[in-house]
Amino acid sequence: MTSAGLAPIPDFTVAHLSDTHFLADAARWGGVIDTDAQVVSALRQLERSGRRPDAIVVTGDLTDLGEPDAYARLRALVEPVAAELGAQVVWVMGNHDEREVYSRELFDLDLAGPAEDHPQDRVYDVGGLRIVAFDSTVPGYHHGDISPRQLEWLAGVLADPAPHGTLLALHHPPLATPLELMNILQLQHQAELARVVEGTDVRAILAGHFHYSTFGLFAGVPVSVASATCTTMDLGAPRDELRQIDALRSFSLVHVYPDGITHSTVPVDEYAPLGGFDADVLARLEAMPPDEQLEAFSRKRPSPEAD
Numbered sequence: 001m002t003s004a005g006l007a008p009i010p011d012f013t014v015a016h017l018s019d020t021h022f023l024a025d026a027a028r029w030g031g032v033i034d035t036d037a038q039v040v041s042a043l044r045q046l047e048r049s050g051r052r053p054d055a056i057v058v059t060g061d062l063t064d065l066g067e068p069d070a071y072a073r074l075r076a077l078v079e080p081v082a083a084e085l086g087a088q089v090v091w092v093m094g095n096h097d098e099r100e101v102y103s104r105e106l107f108d109l110d111l112a113g114p115a116e117d118h119p120q121d122r123v124y125d126v127g128g129l130r131i132v133a134f135d136s137t138v139p140g141y142h143h144g145d146i147s148p149r150q151l152e153w154l155a156g157v158l159a160d161p162a163p164h165g166t167l168l169a170l171h172h173p174p175l176a177t178p179l180e181l182m183n184i185l186q187l188q189h190q191a192e193l194a195r196v197v198e199g200t201d202v203r204a205i206l207a208g209h210f211h212y213s214t215f216g217l218f219a220g221v222p223v224s225v226a227s228a229t230c231t232t233m234d235l236g237a238p239r240d241e242l243r244q245i246d247a248l249r250s251f252s253l254v255h256v257y258p259d260g261i262t263h264s265t266v267p268v269d270e271y272a273p274l275g276g277f278d279a280d281v282l283a284r285l286e287a288m289p290p291d292e293q294l295e296a297f298s299r300k301r302p303s304p305e306a307d
Helices: 035-049 068-085 099-107 148-158 180-185 190-197 279-286 290-298
Strands: 012-017 055-059 088-092 122-126 129-134 166-170 202-207 214-218 221-225 250-257 260-267
Touching: 012 035, 035 068, 035 250, 035 260, 055 068, 055 129, 055 166, 055 202, 068 088, 068 099, 088 122, 088 129, 088 166, 129 148, 148 190, 190 214, 202 250, 202 260, 221 260, 279 290
Parallel strands: 012 055, 055 088, 129 166, 166 202, 202 221
Antiparallel strands: 012 250, 122 129, 214 221, 250 260
16 A cells, blocks of 8 residues: 555565474374464465565474474475465474474485584575575574584675575574573574674574564664464563463564565464454555545544544
8 A cells, every 4th residue: 555655565575484393193282282273374364464475484493303294294284375375485493303304304305414514504585585594403402503614604695795685584583581491592602693694784583482472683683583383482471480371373474675674473363353444445545645545544533522
């Protein structure tokens, strides 16, 4: 919709999901959560919105135990929807994923040597918007880290700016969290990563891992953490507890404009609409010139009590 002085349409739209935690044979996470159903619900919300994302980025913990069947089922749900929407799928490693199985099941590549020697770092060109899938995992551990070799590789990638800039996607956010126990599992060597990112064309950093939506700055770059489609961390729990809840799941929509980026949270769970404006009203507004739009939609109307 065209409005006075505002960019009407983003250059790119990215759907950012995270922490799907699929198990083999459609087993329920924790014996309770139907992870498949939650991803289906997220994709249904995306389809219902009518938006056609340029990419769907899933920032890690795709599976809970790194099982082949879990990756296969996730692909079978996400990739057909992405193809229908015309979106490129960007997979990112998480600490619950296993590099050997991840590489084989998602990219048909067998690792030639130990997993430690094969971080799953990849570069995607989405119509001139560069998305870097950066592997922050440590084989055998749940905390995050980045090797000097990876930092050298990333510096080489970022040495040449992309036409529309870069989104850096990794699992472990380079941010602190009020969940104190989660800080033990944070990303290490953040200062070294900051030196590589600062001053480059990285326009935003996408991450997961925390199981709740949050935002911050790192090396002057906005960081957006997408909540999990599996479970949500309870930020209201006592500070000495780490508790997950079966509610408040969401994913993010990233809109990339020429001079900025927005990150919006979209609920995964079903909800009841409570009113709004239908397509006919919006169509009438869209047909108006910008000054009439402001007059019709922005002007306050006197309340009945004012008479």
